[in-house]
Amino acid sequence: MKREDFLARVAAQLDRAGPRIQRRETPHATPTPAHSREQLVQRFSTELEKVGGAVQLHASAAQLELALIEFARASGARRMVSFGKRCFEQLGFDRLWRELPLNAWERGDAGCAQEFRAAAADADIGLSIAELGLAATGSMLFACAPDRPRAVSLLPRTHVAILESSALVPDLAAALLALAQRGVPASSALFVTGPSRTSDIENDLTLGVHGPAAVCVFLLHS
Numbered sequence: 252m253k254r255e256d257f258l259a260r261v262a263a264q265l266d267r268a269g270p271r272i273q274r275r276e277t278p279h280a281t282p283t284p285a286h287s288r289e290q291l292v293q294r295f296s297t298e299l300e301k302v303g304g305a306v307q308l309h310a311s312a313a314q315l316e317l318a319l320i321e322f323a324r325a326s327g328a329r330r331m332v333s334f335g336k337r338c339f340e341q342l343g344f345d346r347l348w349r350e351l352p353l354n355a356w357e358r359g360d361a362g363c364a365q366e367f368r369a370a371a372a373d374a375d376i377g378l379s380i381a382e383l384g385l386a387a388t389g390s391m392l393f394a395c396a397p398d399r400p401r402a403v404s405l406l407p408r409t410h411v412a413i414l415e416s417s418a419l420v421p422d423l424a425a426a427l428l429a430l431a432q433r434g435v436p437a438s439s440a441l442f443v444t445g446p447s448r449t450s451d452i453e454n455d456l457t458l459g460v461h462g463p464a465a466v467c468v469f470l471l472h473s
Contacts, residue, residue, distance in 0.1 A: 286386070286421050288416055288417070288419070288472075290386075291384075291386040291416070291419040291420075291421065292308070292386075292416050292419065292470065292472055294386040294387065295384050295385070295386040295389055295419055295470075296308075296389075296470070297389070298386065298387065298388055298389030299389030299444075299445060299466075299468060300389070301389065302389060302444055302445030302446075303445050303446045303465075303466070304389060304445040304446065304466040304467065304468065305465075305466070305467045305468070306467075306468045306470055307322075307467065307468070307469050307470065308470050308472050309469060309470065309471055309472070310472065310473050311471075311473060312342040312343055312344070312471060313343070315342070315413065315469050315471055316342070316344045316345075316346060316347055317346075318469060319347060319351075319378070319411070319469060320346065320347065320350055320351060322411070322467070322469075323351050323376060326375065326376065326409065327375075328351070328352070328375035328376045328409075329352055329375060330352055330354070330370070330373055330374045330375050330376075331351055331352055331353045331354065331374055331375060331376045331377070331378060331407075332353070332354045332355075332356065332367070332370055332371045332374045332376075332377050332378070332402070332403055332407060333353055333354070333355045333356065333377070333378035333379070333403060334355070334356060334378070334379055334380060334398060334399050334400070334403055335355055335356050335357060335358070335398030335399070336348070336355045336357075337398055338380050338398055338399060339380065339413075342413070342471075353378065354367070354370050354374075356398065356400050356403070358397055358398065364400075367400065367402065368400075368402045368406070371400075371402040371403060371405075371406040371407055372402075372406045372407075374406065374407040374408070375407060375408055375409060376407055376408070376409045376410075376411055377402075377403040377404055377405075377406065377407035377409070377410050377411065377463070378403065378411050378412075378413075379393065379399070379403045379404045379410065379411070379412045379413070380399075380412065380413045380414075381393055381412045381413065381414040381418065381443075381468070382394045382418065382435075383418050383419070383420055383426050383429060383430075384414045384418055384419045384420070384468075384470075385419075385420060385421075385422060385423060385425075385426050385442075386419055386420065386421050386422070387421060387422040387423070388422075388423070388444055389444060389445065390423075390442050390443065390444040391412055391414060391442070391443045391444075391468070392426055392430070392440060392441070392442055392443075393440070393441040393442075393443065394430070394433075394435045394439055394440060394441075395439045395440075395441055396439065401441055404441070404443055404463075405463070406463075407463060408463060408464055408465070409463055409464070409465040409466075409467065410443070410446075410463040410465070410466045410467075411466075411467050411468075411469065412443075412466070412467075412468050412469070413468075413469050413471065414468050414469070414470050414471070415470075415471045415472075416470060416471065416472040416473075443466070445466055446463055446464050446465055446466050
């Protein structure tokens with residue numbers, strides 16, 4: 252039985268006028284306007300800074316690696332954790348793990364995972380690589396995987412993320428489309444927008460209660 256017929260029968264038994272059925276046509280999807288790479292970089296940087304994050308632009312991977320080392324030393328970091336080393340192979344880093352107190356995640360048993368989470372909770376800096384950046388909100392998307400544990404971006408006091416400008420998309424719709432095209436399960440997607448913040452206690456804004464108190468994005472824009 253069709254929905255209209257069922258509702259009409261119920262209305263007749265109640266001795267009431269039948270409901271007015273309004274059909275709505277499915278709106279056509281509005282194409283996302285094209286954005287230049289420079290526009291996406293500028294918008295992403297502006298929006299992230301609005302929520303308390305920071306962005307550094309670097310023209311090469313070598314320059315970015317040197318800046319990471321200087322950043323860690325300047326901040327006085329004594330303990331650092333990162334995604335698995337394989338995640339950074341495409342960047343060609345060769346100094347990072349030699350010169351910094353960096354504990355990279357390596358897959359192991361449950362005991363190894365527990366030890367790494369404890370190290371991440373005690374770390375000054377967590378170093379990650381973002382899958383995508385959303386220019387409209389300054390958000391980053393992480394497709395979590397066995398060599399990309401969530402703990403790196405959620406537990407250390409400062410979260411440092413590497414993002415390539417080619418991975419910037421205009422908005423959430425574009426990010427979800429990109430995820431679908433790559434076959435990334437929705438359950439593994441983690442969105443991060445700036446430092447952790449809450450106003451639960453007497454409406455006073457507090458940073459770092461539920462996650463990192465500082466977020467810095469090293470944007471590779473060559």
